Amino acid sequence: MRVTIRDIANRLNLSTATVSKVLSGRESTFISEATRQRVLETAREMGYRPNRVARALVTGKTDIISLWAETLAPYHTEVVNLLMDQMRPYGFELIVTDMVKHPDWRAYCEKFPQWQVDGIIALDSPRCVRVYHEANPMVRTPLVSIGAYYLEEGDFVGVDLYSGAVEAVQHLLEAGCRRPAYLVCEYGHHVGDARYDGYISVMQQAGLEPLVIVAEQSSRPSARQRMHEYLQEHPCPDGLFCFNDEMAIGAYRALCERGIRVPDDVAIVGCDGIMDTEYLERPLSTVVQPVAEMCRLGWEFLLRRIENPSVAPQQVLLKAHLVVRDSSTRR
Amino acid sequence: MRVTIRDIANRLNLSTATVSKVLSGRESTFISEATRQRVLETAREMGYRPNRVARALVTGKTDIISLWAETLAPYHTEVVNLLMDQMRPYGFELIVTDMVKHPDWRAYCEKFPQWQVDGIIALDSPRCVRVYHEANPMVRTPLVSIGAYYLEEGDFVGVDLYSGAVEAVQHLLEAGCRRPAYLVCEYGHHVGDARYDGYISVMQQAGLEPLVIVAEQSSRPSARQRMHEYLQEHPCPDGLFCFNDEMAIGAYRALCERGIRVPDDVAIVGCDGIMDTEYLERPLSTVVQPVAEMCRLGWEFLLRRIENPSVAPQQVLLKAHLVVRDSSTRR
DNA sequence: TAAAGGTAGTTAATCGTTTACCGTTAAGCG
DNA sequence: CGCTTAACGGTAAACGATTAACTACCTTTA
Structure with missing residues (x-):
């Protein structure tokens, strides 16, 4: 006993x-x-x-934070790691939920208050936040959204994906690309849309025909397979702006396998700035997310609200910036 | 309210x-x-x-599983993902803790029963399991250890790292290496030791001089930096058996940067079989962990014990197998 | 017609803490 | 000596569920 x-x-x-x-x-x-x-x-x-369960029942505090992420792909995992580092000194535990694979994320979000966590961090999960709030209008659990910018009330640390995308596509044009494509995944969420908008705007301004290649998922295998399929039926674009680094790496692999040279035949730029991009034989150019700052501020906002639920919501918009590496540098 | x-x-x-x-x-x-x-x-x-807190107080069940991992490096993240897929249909939440970075993992493990989770999955964390059991001899929370094999009571899904390492080093010798080195990180835990033993045994049997290169951490940046340092003072080994894929990729990058050719000058074999190894320009040979089977069985064992705490402990030992790719294939 | 059994719902204890609000004692003080 | 006050600790009511045991009523059945 x-x-x-x-x-x-x-x-x-x-x-x-x-x-x-x-x-x-x-x-x-x-x-x-x-x-x-x-x-x-x-x-x-x-x-x-x-017994923390008994204690939580009377105090109303569980010392648990919930993190909602789409998946646990490398980018998200980097964020999880950084957040854990931030939280650790304050003695919170972290429950991680990847919503995309969740069989019923909608019901999960609706019923979420049952878990009584002290705070919620929603990473690029506006759909979940919306469903959650609509189903629980009276619940006031501290919640901070971090990730891509979108219209949002409450605490929020956003990243301006649009201008990051613009920067990347402009760079491709400057590198000499005339028909750069946008490689994205099927499910259209706000992250993909913002980058799409940036791509389209630059192409139109340059008077070029946009070309969008759509894979099933935003994963390496999916991008790799889709590029193979695409190249069997179409001529190769001379540039590739990718929804994320995963897809960029997957596409890169497909190009290697077909003997297409990077960056000479195709210049590639990814998005997010995951560590993997630095460790390829030909390091990948990428639009780096300011993850460290994002996590630092996100945790700061959340902690502030946990300690004082009535403070005014705070919103910040950070910049993503292009890092040019070999995959898009032509001599 | x-x-x-x-x-x-x-x-x-x-x-x-x-x-x-x-x-x-x-x-x-x-x-x-x-x-x-x-x-x-x-x-x-x-x-x-x-209110699940109130419910938990009376039923004694929280529907929460705790996962202890060393870190959330790519390999561990793959495991976390697979475990989540397994658990999801049963309605459990997952609390993830990365112990290596934990400022005081020892105290954390000692006091762990306060969280009242329904089960614990310890991924390559024998130290934590030991400390936990010693500090709480009477607590009987279902716990399953998964990962590298070591002497263990209770439910356990192990992988035979030794013979995987033997296979890898023998392969290097067959590929023509005469002075292959073992690249490992500083902190000697059982995973590193098992692979070390495999390496040493093959080298001795072949009458070759072992060579161990030690980096600070088992990460890419650390391996990359260490290889640079090493190569400034020593001649290059002609083969590299690495503690994990992270280190292999880090070392690979360093070799690229110094103009050393892989696999012609150095043949490389990593361990774990993370997805990244397939997506390099020159895919990495690696000793693949049977992660899918490991997670499937691990969850099966844990669930069985949650449902019936008195069943006899079950132990399984799986094989890791070498997958040969370009990084160690010489023509 | 009395015992038995089924149906529908209630009472009250319990899980392990926390915490607002009360005693009790003894020293301090004029 | 009587009164105040500080020091030390106790009482008992929460917190929000679950659940064993019980009541009350209505039907069967022998």
């Missing part, structure tokens, strides 16, 4: 209140140093472990 | 017991269909969300 404060109290002929006050650290009334020590000592001897 | 079953009961002039029985799905006594519908309807109208 589990050791409870009652067991300790009985053993010492004290009340549970006294034991609780010592063990929880917050002594609302005076407890003598001698008693404190006796309690601490006995707790250690008996192997007492506080 | 939050809606409770008491609110529903009051509104309908029923007892909380009746409401609870309907809402929790398990009706131990008869409830008329009419009442059932009224309760369900009212719960929906009032936006009732069950």
Whole structure:
């Protein structure tokens, strides 16, 4: 059986209140140093472990943060890691949920308040946030959205994907591309749309014909397969702006396999700036997300609201910036 | 304010017991269909969300699983993803903890029972398991260890890293290497040791001089930096067996940067079989972990024990197998 | 007609803490 | 000596569910 404060109290002929006050650290009334020590000592001897479930029931705090992400692809994992580093000193645990693969993310979001977490971080998950809020208008769990910019109330750390995309496509044109394509995945969410808008705007301004290649998923295998299919039926574009680095790496692999040279035949630019892009034989140009700043601010906003639920919502818009590497540098 | 079953009961002039029985799905006594519908309807109208904290306090079940991993490097993330896929149909949430970066993993493991999770999956974390058990001898939370094989009681899905390493190093010798090195990280844990043993045994049997290169961490940047340092002072080995794929990719990058050709000058073999290894210009040979099987069995064992705590512990030892790709194939 | 059994729902204890609000004791003070 | 006050700790009511045991009423059945 589990050791409870009652067991300790009985053993010492004290009340549970006294034991609780010592063990929880917050002594609302005076407890003598001698008693404190006796309690601490006995707790250690008996192997007492506080029951956080019971504690949470009365305090309303679980010390758990929930992270909603689309997937746990490398980019998202980098974010998870950075967030964990931020949170750790404050003693929170992290529950991670990848919503895209979730069989019923809608019902999950609707019923989410049942978990009683202390805060929610929504990474590029505006759909989930919307469903959650609509189903629970009266719930006020601290929530911060981070990721791609979109119209949003409440705390928010956004990244301007549009101008990042513009920068990338302009760079492709400057590198000499005349028919650069946009490689994206099927499911149209706001991240893909923002980058699409940037791509289209530059192409139109340059008077060039846009070309969009659509793969099933935003993963490496999917992009690789789609590029193979595409190249069997069509001429090769001379540039590739990709929805994310995963797709860029997948496409790159397909090009290698077909003997197409990068960057001479095709210049490639990805998005996100995951670590993998630096470790290819020909490092990948990419629009780097300011993940460190994003996580730092995101956690700052969330913690502020946890400590004081009534502070005014804060919103920040960060810039993504292009990093040019070999995959788009022609001599 | 939050809606409770008491609110529903009051509104309908029923007892909380009746409401609870309907809402929790398990009706131990008869409830008329009419009442059932009224309760369900009212719960929906009032936006009732069950309080899982309160439920957990009485049932002793939180529906939360904890995953202990060393880090969230790509290999571990693949495992996390696979485990989530397994667990999802059963309605469990996952709390992820990366222990290596944890400022005080020891205290964390000692006090872990406070979280009251329903089960623990320890991925390559024997140290944590040991500390946890020693500090909590009477606690019987279902726990399954998965990963590298080591002496272990309780449920366990292991992988025979030793023979995987042997296979890899023998392959390097067959590819013509005469002084292949083992690239590993500083902190000696059982995973590194098992692979080291395999390396040493093959080298000794072949009458060759072992050579171990030690980086600070098992990450790409660390391996890359260490290889640069090493090559400034020493001649280049003609083969590289790496602790994991991360280090292999980092080392590969360093070699590229120094103009050393792979596989002609150096043949490389990594370990784990992460997806990245397939997406390099020159795909990486690697000892693939049977992650899918590992996760499938791991979850099966854990679920079995959750449902019936007294079943006999089950242990399985899987094989890792070498996949030869371009990075070690000489013509 | 009395016992048995089924149906529908209630009572109240319980899970392990926290915490607002009360005692009790003894020292301090005029 | 009587009163105040600080020091130390206890009482008991939450928190929001679950659940064993029980009541009350209505039908069967022998």
